[in-house]
Amino acid sequence: MDQLVTLLKRAMPFQMVPDDTLKAIAGLAKYESHAQGDVIYHIGDYADDIYIVSSGSVQHTLGIGTQATHLDKTMRSGDVFGWAAVLENQRSRLAKTVCLERTELIRINGEDLINLFKASPALGDVVMSRFATMINKEFTLPEAVAAQVPHFTQAQATMATMATGLTLTMFRVSQWLKSPKPYLMLIGFSILLGIWYFTVEVWKLPRFEDMPGLTVVVKELFSKDPTYGLSLYTPEYYQHVWVSLRRIGIAFFLATILGVPLGLFLGWSKTFREYVFPVFETLRPIPILAWVPLAILMFSGSETPVIYLTFLASFFATALNTMLGVETIDESYSRAASCLGASKWQTFREVIVPGAMPFIFTGLQISIGVAWFSLVAGEMVSGQFGLGYVINTSYTMVRYPTIVIGMVTLGAVGYTTSAMVRMAGDYMMQWRVRELALGGR
Amino acid sequence: MTTDISHGLSATSASVSSKVNAGEITVSNVSKSYGAGLFTKEVIKDCSFTIECNKLTVMIGPSGCGKSTLIRLLAGFEKPTTGDIKLGGKPITGPGRDRLVVFQESALFPWMTTYENIMYGPRARGEDTQENRDQADYLLEKVGLTAFRKKYPPQLSGGMQRRAELARAMINNPEVMILDEPFRGLDCMSKELMWEYYAGLYEESRRTNFFVTTDIDEAIFLADRLLIMSNVPGQVRATIEVDLPRPRRLAFVFDSERANAVKMEALSLLHEEAMKSFTGGSKAAADFVEAYSRRSSKAEAG
Ligand SMILES: Nc1ncnc2c1ncn2[C@@H]1O[C@H](COP(=O)(O)OP(=O)(O)OP(=O)(O)O)[C@@H](O)[C@H]1O
C-alpha cells in the first residue's frame, strides 16, 4: 500500500494530492505484470483504465490522426498513460502500447477515479488540470484534446473555473434551497400576512377597517371578473405593468449610458471634476419630487416628464457610484500599467473601467431602485397608465383592493429588475464572481 | 539603440558586452524630502550610487529608510528634490519603457487571467506577436504556472501571484528591471523557491537588475553587488561585491565561507544602523537588534 502511494506521488497528475486521498486512489488500483513484447492495448480499443508504470518500460505510439507533434514516447517508472480513460467524449484508445521489457503496471479505472474526485471537486480540478498539462506538454497533443478532461462543475470550489452568471445563479438557488433561509423567509411572510389578516378582517381594529383585507385582495387579484376592474385576468393590468416597465427601461438605459461615462471621467480627470462636480453636487441632493413642476413645464405630454424624473434620480446614483469606484481603484494598478508601457488612454480603458466595474454595478443596483421610486412619484403626479397611476387613481376612486394589487405588483416587478441587473453584473465580472465564489460567498 | 531585440531570455555574452553602459543607472547626490517648512521630512539625503550594467544589484536597509521612495524616483513617478538620476547617461524624466518597475504592493490586475496579465505589457505596446505568446508560455512554464494560466489572481496563492508578477515583468525584457521587495510576506519555503526561480531567470538573461529587500539571506543569495543603506535619511553606506559563483544553489551558497563572511560584514553594518534608530526609540530597530544578536551567536556556534 505504502509503495503504491509512493508510486502515485511520483505520477505527474497526482503530485498535489494529499496522502489520504492517494490512499483512496491506491485502493482502486490493480496490479499487473507483463512480459516483453506484450501489447497492453491497440488504437481504438475501449478505454477503461489508466496505467502507471511501476517498473520496466512501455513504448507508447500515438495514432497519426491525433495530430501530436511527437508520436513515440517511452514510458518509464512513474509515467502515466492510458489517460483516454479520463477524457470526456473519448472512449477509445488513441495509442498503441507495447512493453519493451518485463514491465509491472498498476491500472486504475478512469470512471472510478473521476467518481472519487466528485467528493473533493477542488482537488479533482487540480488533478484534471495536471492531466491536461501532461497530455498537452508531454504527449504533445493539441490543447483541444487536453481540454477534454472533466471539470467538476457542480461543486462550490469549481465555480472558480466554470462559473458564468447563469450557472452561478443556479448554484446559488440550489444552495439557498438547502439552507434554512427559504423556510425562515416563509415564516416571515406568514407573519406579515397574518398581521394584515387579523388586524383588518378578524379584529377589525379602529382605522384599519377601511383597509382592503387580505382575502378581498387575493380574491380580486385572481378573479376573472374583478369588482374594481383590475386583476391578473384583465389586459389592463398588463398594460399598466408594460407602460411602467417601458418608462423604467428608457430612463435606466439613458441614465446608464450617460451616468457611467460621466462618473468615469469625474473620477479620472481632476480638471474635469473641478468644472463639473460642484454643479453635480448642488443638483444631486434636490429631492426628485421638487423637480416635478419644472419637469411638467419643460416637457410636453405626460410621458416625457415621468421618464425625465425617473432618469434624473437614476443618473445621479449611477454617476456618483461610478466616480467613487474610480477613486477607490488602487493607484498601484495604474502605475503598473504605465510601467508596462500602457498609454494614458489604455490605462483608462484597461484599468480604470474594469477596476471600477464592481462599483458601477453597485451603482446600477441603487439606480434601478431609485428609478422605481421616482417613477411612481412621477406617475402619481402626471401621466396616464403605469402602476403609480393605478395606485393614485384607485385611491381617488375608492377602489381600495386595487391599490394593494398595484403595490404588490410594484414589489414583484421591482425585485425582478434588480435581480436582472445583478445577474448582468455577475455575467460581466466573472473574475469577481470567481473571487467571491472562492471566498465561499 | 540597444542591440538586443531578441525576446528570448537567452542574451548571449556577446550581446552583453556590446551594450556597455546602455543600462547603467547613476544616482548622484539625490535628496528627497516631503512636506514643507517646519514639517519637512527628509527621507533621502545626498545619496549617490551606481547600478551597474548587467549585474544584479541588491539594496538592503532597515525598514522605513527610504528604499521605496528611491524606487519611485527611479521609476520616474516622483522627482528628486535635488540631485539627478541618469539612465545610460540620459536623465530620467518620467515613467519609461526602458525601466520596468515591480512595486512593493502587488499589482496583478484581478480582472485578467494569469496569462492575460503576463501578456499585458506586450499587448499594451501593440506587440501581441506569436513570439511574445511563445515567450509567455515559456515563462509560465518557467515559474510553474502553466496549469494556472486561465485562473484569475485571487485564485492563486500568494507565492503564485509573486511568480506571475515576475513573469509579467520579465516578458518585456526591459533594459533595467527594478524590484521592490517582491517576495515580501512569503513563508521561508516559498521564499527560497522564489529566490531560485528569480536567480535562474536572471542568470539566463543577465540584464541589469536592481532588487530591494530587507532580508539579508535573500540579498546575499541574489546579489552581484550589495548596497547597504543607512538609516533615514537614506544614503548608501557601503558597497560589497558578492563574488560567489553562478549559477547559485541554496545549499551551496549558505555553506560557503565567503557567503558567511559577506553576511557577517553586512550584518555588522546594518546592526550599527539599527542601533542608531534604536537609541532613537524605534521598535522595529529593537526587534532587529535582538534578531541580530541571536543570529550572530548562532553563526559563531556553527
Ligand atoms: N509621500 C510621502 N509623504 C511623506 N512622507 C513619506 C512619503 N513617502 C514616504 N514617506 C516617509 O519616508 C520614509 C521612508 O519610506 P519608504 O516607503 O521609502 O521606506 P522603505 O525603506 O521602503 O521601508 P519598507 O522597507 O518598510 O518598505 C518613511 O518614514 C515614510 O514615512
Ligand SMILES: [Mg+2]
Ligand atoms: Mg518599501
